[in-house]
Amino acid sequence: MSSRIHDVTKALLMLSSLLWLAGCATTTPVERPRVTEQVDWNAPVAVADQAIPPDPEWWQQFDSPVLDDLIRRAFAGSPDLAATAERVFQAEQQVRVAGSSLSPSLGLGASTGQRTTDSQQSDSSSATLNVSYEVDLWGSLAATRDEAEASYQATVFDYDSARLTLASSVATTWFQLLALEEQLQVAQENLRIAERTEEIVDARYRNGAASRAELLRQQTEVLNQRASLVPIQLEYRQTRAALAVLVGESPLGFEVAVAPDSLLAMTLPAIDAGVPSDLLARRPDLAREEARLRAADANVEQARTAFLPTVSLGLGAGASSSNLLSLADPVETANWTLSLAQTLFDGGRREAEQAISESQRVELVEGYRGAILTALQETDDALDRVQTTRHRESLQQTVRDRAERTLELTELRYREGSDDLLTLLDAQQTLFQTRDQLVSLRLQRLLATVDLYKALGGGWQAPEVPVADDQ
Template sequence: MTKPTSLVFCFGLATSLAGCINFIPAYHQPTAPVETKWPVDESANSFSIYTGSNVPGTSKTQSPSPAASNRVSPNEDWRAFIQSNKLTQVIELALRNNRDVRIAILNIQRAEAQYGIQRASRLPNIDLGVTGANQRLSENVNNGNSTISRQYSVDLGVSNYEIDFWGRIQSLEQQALEQYLSTIEARKNTQLSLISSVIESYLTLIADQRLLRLAEETLAIQRDSLALTVKSFNSGVATGLDVARAKTTVATALKDVAVFTSQVDVDINALNTLVGKAVPIYLLPQLADNIGFAPIHVGVPSDVLLRRPDILSAEHQLRSTNANIGAARAAYFPTISLTTTGGLLSTSADDLFSGDSRSWVFTPNLVLPIFNWGELDSQLDVSIADQQIALNQYELAIQTAFREVADALANQATLNDQVSAQQMLVDATSESFRLSNLRFDEGVDDYFTVLDSQREYYTAQQELINTKLTEALNLVTLYKVLGGGWVESDVPMPDSLPSTGALYDSQ
C-alpha cells in the first residue's frame, strides 16, 4: 500500500470512528405532574355564542349557526371553531402580516442555520492553500554571506480536524437540533396566540361598539327627559332640583359617549397592530354581526397537555440540555485531532508542478486533560443544573397548562348562568324604570326615584354586554389553552433568507 493510499485509509478510519461512543444520558419523558382528570366535567363546556341577540344597543335578533351544533377538536383547523367569515378573513390577514409571526419564522431559520454550522463540524474542512515565501538572510547571521531562500507550495488537506471518538461534537449537534425543533414549536405557539389575540380584539371592539350605541341611546332618552322636565318646571310641576338632576344624567351620558368613542378607536388601533396593517373597512365588525363559535371537545389531560406547542417546545429544551451533559462528560477524555495535507513543494516556482515536487504531511495530535483545577467538573455541574432547570420548567409548563384549562372549564360552567342572571336583572331594572316613570307622571314619586331606576337599568345593560363578552372570551381562551388547531400552510416557510445583495439594495 502506498503512502498516499495509507493516508486516505487512516483518514477514512478516523472519520468512521467518530461518534462511536456517546455520553448523552438516556432520555425518559417525565411523568406529567398533574391529575388524570379535569376538576370540571367537560359537559359544562356548552355552546357559547356572542351575538347581537338580546344585547342592549341592538334590536335585531339572531340565532346561532347550525354548523356550531357539533363539537370540534383542538386538533382541527381553527376555521372549524370560528363561525364568522369576516373574522376568519381578518385572522388570515394577520397571519400573513403580523411581525411576531415573521420573527418566529426567522428564529426557525436562524436555529436551522445554527444546526447546520454544528452539523458541519462533524466532517473535516478541506482547504486549498497556495503560499510563496521569500527570505534574505543578512551577512551578520550567515558568516558574512547574504543568502536568499525561496519556497513555494500548493497544499490540499485538512487542518486540526477533531475526531469525535467520545461523541462530544455529536452531543453538541443533538443539542442544536433540539434547539431548532424548539423554535418550530415556538412558532406554532406564536400563531395560536395571534389567532386568539385577534379574536379577543375583534370581540372587544364589538362590545365597545355596543356600549357606545347604548350610551348614545341613553343620551337621546336623557335629553328628551330633560326637555320634558324643563317644560314641567316652566309649568310649575317640576322643581329646580328635578331639572338639575336631569342635567346630571345628560352630562353622564355625554361623558360615556366620549369615553366609548375613543375606546372604539383604540380597539381598532390594537386590531390593526395585531393584523400588521390597517384592517379594511368592510372587515371591521358591525353591531349586527353574528360571531359564533363551535363547542369544543376537551379530551383527557394526558392527550391535551402534551400536544400544546409551548409544552413541546419546553420538552425540546429539556432534550437539548440533556444532550449538553453528554458534551460535558466527553470533555474529560482525550481530544484527538488530525492535520494532513498533500500537495507540491519547491524552492523554485518553475519546478513547482514537476513530479519531484510532491509532498505530504500527516500529523495526529492527542491532548489529555490532566490538571484543569476543577474547570471540567464545574462545566459538568453547569450542564446538570441546566438540565434540572429545564426539567422543572417543563413540569411547570404542564402544571400551568393544566390550571389554564381547568380555570377556563370552571368559568365556562357558570358563565351561561351569569349571562342568564344578568339578563333577568336587565329585564327587572327595565320594568322598574318604566314604573318609576309612570309614578312620576302621576305625581306619586319624585324625579330622584326615576333617576335612580334609570341609572340601575343603564348599569345592568352595560354589565350584560360585558358578561357576554367575558363568556365569549373565555371560550376563546379555552380553545387556545387546549392547543387549538394551528395550520402550517397558513404561514409557509420561505425558501431562503434574503440574499446579501438584496439587503444592500434595500438600504
C-alpha cells in the same frame, strides 16, 4: 524507546477511562413530569352535542369574516412573528454548523514568491492539500449536533406558540373593540332615554306639576350621560390603535369596519376540552420545554465526554518548486498524523462544567413541571369562566328585559303623576347598569372562549420537524 511510548500511551488511556467513569458516577437520572390519566377537570364541564375539539384555525368558529381577515393580516405583517421566524432559520443553520463537525474538513493552499538575501535571489512556488478529521469516539460531536437539533425544534415550537398567542391577542382585541362599539351604542341610547325623560320633566315643570329641582336633576343626568361617552370614545381609539400594531400596520389612519359583526350576536362555539392528560401533546409551549430538556440532556453528554481524550487524523499532500509562478519539476510530499490529546489537570473546570450542565437540566425539568401545572390551571380556569359567564349572561338578559319594562311603566306613571322623579331616575339607572353589565358579560364570555382555545393549544399538533442536512 517504542515500548516506553507504548507504556505512556497505555497509561494515558487508563487515566482517561478513570476520569470518564468518575464523570459518569456523578450523573443522576432526572424523572420527567407526567399527568395522571385518571384525573379530570375541576370545572363543571357541560359538553354539548355540537362541541368539537379545537381546530388549527379555531378563530373561524366565531363566524366573523372581519376577524378572519385581521388574523390573516397579522400572520403576514406582524414584526414579532417575523422576528421569531428568523430565529427558527438561525437555529436551523446552527444545526448545519454542528453537523459539519462530524465530517472531514478539506483545505487547499498555494503560495509563490521571491526571496533576496545580499546578492542572491531565490524563487519558490508551492501548493498543499490538507484533510483533517476528528474521530468522534465518545459521541461528543454527535451530542453537539443533538443539542443543536433539539434547540432548533424548540425554536419551531416557540414560533407555533407565538403564532397562537398572536391569533388569540387579535381575537381578544377585536372583541374588546366590538364591546366598546356596543357600549357606545348603549351609552347613546341611554342618552336618548335621559333626554326623553328631560322633555317629560320639562313639560311637567311648565305645567306646574314638577319642581325646578326635579328639572335640574334630570338635566344633570343628561349631562352625565353625555360625559360618559368621552372615555368610551377614547378607549375605542386606543384599542383600535392596539389592533393596528398587532396586525403589523401603522395605527395612524388605521380603520376597520365593525359591521357586520356585533358583540351580542357573535357566535359562541362549544369546545370539547378533552381530558387533562392529553394537554401535554396539545400545547406548543410544552413541546418547546420538552425540546429544551432534550437539548440539556445532550449538553450533559457533552460535559461527560470532556473527560475523554480527543483523537484526530490528518492527511496532507503538497508540491513545491524553485520556480516563480510555476510548479515545473516539483518536489512532491505527503504526510499523515494521528494525534491524541488529553487534559490531565484543569483545576476542576470540567467537573464544574459538568455540574453546571446537570444543574441546568434539573432546572429545566422543574421549569417543565411548572409549565405543565400552569397549563392545567389556565385550562381549568378558562373552562370555569366559560361556564360561569354563560350562566350569568343568561340571567342578565332576563334582568335587562325586566329593567326595560320597569322603565316603561315608571315613565307612564310619572306622566300620570303616580310616581316621583326619584323613582324614575332609579329605573333609568337600573336599566343603564344592566345594559352595560350585559355587554361586559358577553365580552367576558368571548374572552374566556378565546382563552380556552389558547389553553388547549388552539388545535396544535406536533409536526414532523425537519432537521437540517448534516452534510
